[in-house]
Amino acid sequence: MKNIPAAWALVICLLSPAPGRAAGPPPSRHKVLEKIRLATAGIKTLSGNFMEEKRWVLFKAPVRIRGRFYYMKPHRLRWEQTTPEIEGFAVSKDQGIRWRKDPSRAVPFHMDSTPALKHFTDQVFAWIQGDFTRIRKRYRVTVAPNLPVSVTLTPLSEAEKAFLDRIVIVFSRNLKHVQTVHIHEKDGDATRIRFTGVQINGPVDPKLFP
Amino acid sequence: MSFFSRTYTFLSNHRTGLYLGVLFMVTAGGILSRQIQISENIAALLPDDHSEIRRAFFLLNRMPLSRKIVITLKAGPKTSTTKLLDASRELARNLGRPYFTRAVPGPDLSGKRSFFTWILDSLPNLITASDLKRIDASLTPEGIRQHLERVRQRVLSPSGIAEKALLRSDPLNLITYGLEKFAKANPIAGLRLSAKGFLSKDGKNALILADTPVEGTDFKAGKRLIEELKRQIALHVPPGIDTHFIGVHRYTTANAEVMKADVWRVIGLSTALLLLLFLLFLPHWRAAFVFLVPVFSLVVASAAVSLAFTEVSALTLGFGAVLLGISVDFGLHVYFAVRMGHQDPASTLDQIARPVVFSALTTLSAFGVLLFSNLPGQRQMAVFAMAGLVFALGTSLVVLPHLIKPSDRPAGRSFRWIRFPLPARRKAIVGAWTAALVLGLLGMRHLRFNGDLGAINRVPRAVLKAEEEVEKTWGAFRRAAMMVCQGSTLEKALERNDRLFARLQQETPVQDALSLAPVFPSQALQKVHRRLWRDYWTRGKGASRLVALRAEAASMGFSPQAFKPFFDRLRRQAAPVTLETFSAHGVAPLLESLLTKTEKGFSIATLVPDTPEVLKTFHRIQKRFPDLVLVSQSRFREIISSAISNDFKDFLIRATAATLLLAALLFRRLKPFVLALVPAASGTVTLLGGMAALGLEFNLFNVVAAILVMGLSIDYGIFMVFKLLHGERPHTERAIFVSGLTTLSGFAALACARHPALSSIGVTVVLGIGGAIPSALWVVPSLYHPPTKAGAHGSP
Incomplete structure (x- = not known):
């Protein structure tokens, strides 16, 4: 699906490794992205917490969602929301499971039956491998190399432009993990996601995935 | 001497x-x-007078599904669904003239959001009085609350942002009534729609429906057609995928x-x-x-x-x-x-x-x-x-x-x-x-x-195997019987089809008939449906349900603007469903499998099981539908x-x-x-x-x-x-x-x-x-x- 930028941004934030402290004149956009690509080459697992805040016209007040995520190279991802409701999914290549309230009662599904989720996970894996070429097919990528480094994605397709304005990914000052993602939609809806406790190449139980 | x-x-x-x-x-x-x-x-073995046999045979050969070449691509154990669908699209893309007029690997749902939006827009044309009763029965205070809880849960899910627009447009999940109708009109039971093509339920088979200008009885052109198809399969289907096809030309x-x-x-x-x-x-x-x-x-x-x-x-x-x-x-x-x-x-x-x-x-x-x-x-x-x-x-x-x-x-x-x-x-x-x-x-x-x-045909083992595979994977749609309505204009054919569908709903053996009527009623019936829809939401029980929806939404933390797109759509005048709207939203293949333009106008097929009970039903209802024809292998x-x-x-x-x-x-x-x-x-x-x-x-x-x-x-x-x-x-x-x-x-x-x-x-x-x-x-x-x-x- 074309309209899942929040999830994309989230993944971008999670999987983009910190490029390291910059020194001297700001590096070019290409060099920053290349640093990210080189750093991602060594990622085998990722895990951490997230907090998502939605300021949407749908709700009277901002809604906050908390949870955890897990990634295992090359095609495994688990996404768990813990508040306000327990919900999530886990995928291994084309096969997936998803649950509501009780993860032990997860139901299987095929990725082809959920194009939105499939597209989301495809993009996740592209970002893990630092595949900016692929991302640039759908977004104009601009880099603000000054600290904190941020990458802004602006949609190229008219369909996506119709509702999405931009996605801004902000890295931590030490560039070791993504700090925040801002998703700005055309209708004024905004989503901010903050990541904490991100662990790179830490232990991840394979049983978390189908 | x-x-x-x-x-x-x-x-x-x-x-x-x-x-x-x-x-x-x-x-x-x-x-x-x-x-x-x-x-x-x-045809040389069939009467060439104007007997029922001749007419039945003619219709049997003119029906869209019987004329199509059904190509199945079966993924081997190491072939992913993505690769399978890619191969299916690539093969379909290369099947062109003079042997193929079109090859469809699936509906064009590249703008799937647009497809769903179209179904939502079309609901006033399709929802019947009995549907409205079902809708109303589900809109109790408890039912409305459940709908809103579902909306909340889905927008807050990881892919919620993708669904937000649709959920704001349809908080009461009315789209299921539309999708239900499309499912009733899908002649291929084993099919599930993927954004990239026709896929079997297990995801292991892809389907291409190909049209050809070659007459099914033309041996020489049929032979060249089959050779061309085999050549294209060899060129465009990678190893690890088995391809088989079936069509009257093979026989x-x-x-x-x-x-x-x-x-x-x-x-x-x-x-x-x-x-x-x-x-x-x-x-x-x-x-x-x-x-x-x-x-x-x-x-x-x-x-x-x-x-x-x-x-x-x-x-x-x-x-x-x-x-x-x-x-x-x-x-x-x-x-x-x-x-x-x-x-x-x-x-x-x-x-x-x-x-x-x-x-x-x-x-x-x-x-x-x-x-x-x-x-x-x-x-x-x-x-x-x-x-x-x-x-x-x-x-x-x-x-x-x-x-x-x-x-x-x-x-x-x-x-x-x-x-x-x-x-x-x-x-x-x-x-x-x-x-x-x-x-x-x-x-x-x-x-x-x-x-x-x-029984007097010589059918090679490979053809029989392909036929079995098709039936096992996609269902027995090639063997179904057809009740055919005809009309000099599309509207007349659709009106007859509407009446037939309504009648079949009262007949047990054919209640589950696959018909175009639920998704493509005649313009006259669409007009009736639109009036019923408008009356329900403006003057009928629906109006009070909307009041309850607003109140419940507010109590659950939704803003007053949350479902503005839904209320706006209810107020809008719905555009009728036409042949053009089907094509514009990528679902023309569905339509074409049941609707045919003939020299005398249009004919619309309703698929029914080919059983003696259905035959009896046909004889019973034939008095009311004198022009109705049953096209059935068994008959x-x-x-x-x-x-x-x-x-x-x-x-x-x-x-x-x-x-x-x-x-x-x-x-x-x-x-x-x-x-x-x-x-x-x-x-x-x-x-x-x-x-x-x-x-x-x-x-x-x-x-x-x-x-x-x-x-x-x-x-x-x-x-x-x-x-x-x-x-x-x-x-x-x-x-x-x-x-x-x-x-x-x-x-x-x-x-x-x-x-x-x-x-x-x-x-x-x-x-x-x-x-x-x-x-x-x-x-x-x-x-x-x-x-x-x-x-x-x-x-x-």
């Missing part, structure tokens, strides 16, 4: 001219027969190729058998002229049929082997009579001409009955056989006597053993014959008529069976009447007349009883076979009775026996054909002639001679 003996005397002085005349006719026939357009069109091609191979195989085999018989029983070089009679007859018959018909069925030419076997009979009788006649050929002709002509007339009359058949294929066979027989009769009586010299020495083997056995065995022979006849008559009761054209079989049964009875009566009349004219006395019928009766009973005993079913080809047996068997009776009436004619048994063997050789060759239709004729005639020959040689003399005349036939 008879006409033939006078002709013989006259032509004795003009032999060169006679031979040149024959050669000219045969050469001209050969040139003409080279122009023959061979057709493997199965046509397979049948035609088998038939063509059979034509040469059968003619070759029967010629070889005929040669063998000649070497065994007519070991003289002049016998070669007898052999030339059927060969020349075949050429002339082919020319005649090519002049009478623009296209000649391959089945008719396959019948050539039979003609070889029959047409040699006259020559054999002349040959044995002249050679062993110990007199001038003109005198021999005086003796032999009458039975030969009458036997030819009986055979011709039997085939003449087929000229009145409604089946073009049977009429072609009649013309083919009659032309060949007339030529064979003429050459046997006019030309052959000039080429054969009387001889004092008996030619060939001793035929003593075929002569009538000792009269002491008369009772035994008559007893055995009576017992066989009774058994045959009893067995006949168990004979079944089968009108299934598929088609039923009609054909009934037609064959009726045709057979008609043919049997006519052929019997014609042969009886001729036999009566010839003998003019009851006893010889009845005796002459013994071989025909025996042959027919043996044929029918033998088929029943062997568990064979009587199909439309056996009609031809039965008539043939009757025509040939009565010849044996005529010759035998002639011999008995007119004293010692030692050549008669010999001629009957050898001509019987030559006939059997032709049909035995036909029985070896790989095509069930051809072999069916062969087997049945072998059964019939196998019964007729012994009854002519032994039963007729047994019944004719009183016991006191012992020894009358004791020596050759």
Whole structure:
């Protein structure tokens, strides 16, 4: 699906490794992205917490969602929301499971039956491998190399432009993990996601995935 | 002196001219027969009048699903679904003209959001009064709360941002009512829609539905089409994916190729058998002229049929082997009579001409009955056989006597053993014959008529396997029956379809009929639906449900603007559903599988199970829908069976009447007349009883076979009775026996054909002639001679 930028941004934030402290004149956009690509080459697992805040016209007040995520190279991802409701999914290549309230009662599904989720996970894996070429097919990528480094994605397709304005990914000052993602939609809806406790190449139980 | 003996005397002085005349006719026939357009069109086997069969067959072939080529790509264990769908799209993209007009690997849902939006926009056109009742029943306070909880849960899920717009537009999940209707109109049960293509439920198979301009009955173009498809599959489908396809062209091609191979195989085999018989029983070089009679007859018959018909069925030419076997009979009788006649050929002709002509007339009359058949294929066979027989009769009586010299020495083997056995065995022979006849008559009761054209088709294993795979993966949509509504305009056809759908909802066996009506009602009905929809939400119960929705949404933390798109849509005037809107949203393939534009307007098919219960329902509702047509394989079989049964009875009566009349004219006395019928009766009973005993079913080809047996068997009776009436004619048994063997050789060759239709004729005639020959040689003399005349036939 074309309209899942929040999830994309989230993944971008999670999987983009910190490029390291910059020194001297700001590096070019290409060099920053290349640093990210080189750093991602060594990622085998990722895990951490997230907090998502939605300021949407749908709700009277901002809604906050908390949870955890897990990634295992090359095609495994688990996404768990813990508040306000327990919900999530886990995928291994084309096969997936998803649950509501009780993860032990997860139901299987095929990725082809959920194009939105499939597209989301495809993009996740592209970002893990630092595949900016692929991302640039759908977004104009601009880099603000000054600290904190941020990458802004602006949609190229008219369909996506119709509702999405931009996605801004902000890295931590030490560039070791993504700090925040801002998703700005055309209708004024905004989503901010903050990541904490991100662990790179830490232990991840394979049983978390189908 | 008879006409033939006078002709013989006259032509004795003009032999060169006679031979040149024959050669000219045969050469001209050969040139003409080279122009023959061979057709493997199965329509030649169906009545070409305006009968229900013809109409049903026409519709069966015009229905969109039966015309499509169904291509299945099956992923191997190491092939991902993505790779499978990529291959499917790539193959479909490369299937182009001139063999394919379109190949659809799936609906174009690249803008799937737009597809869902279209369904939501179209709901006012599609939702019926009963749907509104169901909707209202679900919109209780508790129901509304559950809907809103679902909205909240889904927008807060990881992919919630993707669904937000749709959920704001449809908080009450009304889209399910629309999707339910689309599911009801999906003819392929095993299909699930993927954004990238048609996929099976297990994700292991992809489907392409291809349209072709090539007629299903066009063998040559069909063959090229299949070759092109195989080439494209080899080029564009990577290893690890099995591809198989099914379509009417595969059946046509397979049948035609088998038939063509059979034509040469059968003619070759029967010629070889005929040669063998000649070497065994007519070991003289002049016998070669007898052999030339059927060969020349075949050429002339082919020319005649090519002049009478623009296209000649391959089945008719396959019948050539039979003609070889029959047409040699006259020559054999002349040959044995002249050679062993110990007199001038003109005198021999005086003796032999009458039975030969009458036997030819009986055979011709039997085939003449087929000229009145409604089946073009049977009429072609009649013309083919009659032309060949007339030529064979003429050459046997006019030309052959000039080429054969009387001889004092008996030619060939001793035929003593075929002569009538000792009269002491008369009772035994008559007893055995009576017992066989009774058994045959009893067995006949168990004979079944089968009108299934598929049963007489040669279907290769690969085609059967592909058909099974398609059915296992995608469901039995190719076997479903269709109720077809027709209209001069689209709107008229849709209106009839609406009425039919409403009626079928009241009939248990067809409640689950797959119809276009739920997703594409007529414009008139759409207007009614729109009014009901508007009234419900503005003045009816729906208005109060909307108030409850706003209140509940507010209490659950939704903003007042949360569902603005939903309320805006309710206020908007919905655009009607049209052919164009289907195409614009990528779901035209769904529409095209059930809707056809015809020369007279439009026809819309409703798919129903092909069961006897549905057939009963059809008959019941037909009174209210006089133009409704049921297109069903089982009904088609039923009609054909009934037609064959009726045709057979008609043919049997006519052929019997014609042969009886001729036999009566010839003998003019009851006893010889009845005796002459013994071989025909025996042959027919043996044929029918033998088929029943062997568990064979009587199909439309056996009609031809039965008539043939009757025509040939009565010849044996005529010759035998002639011999008995007119004293010692030692050549008669010999001629009957050898001509019987030559006939059997032709049909035995036909029985070896790989095509069930051809072999069916062969087997049945072998059964019939196998019964007729012994009854002519032994039963007729047994019944004719009183016991006191012992020894009358004791020596050759």
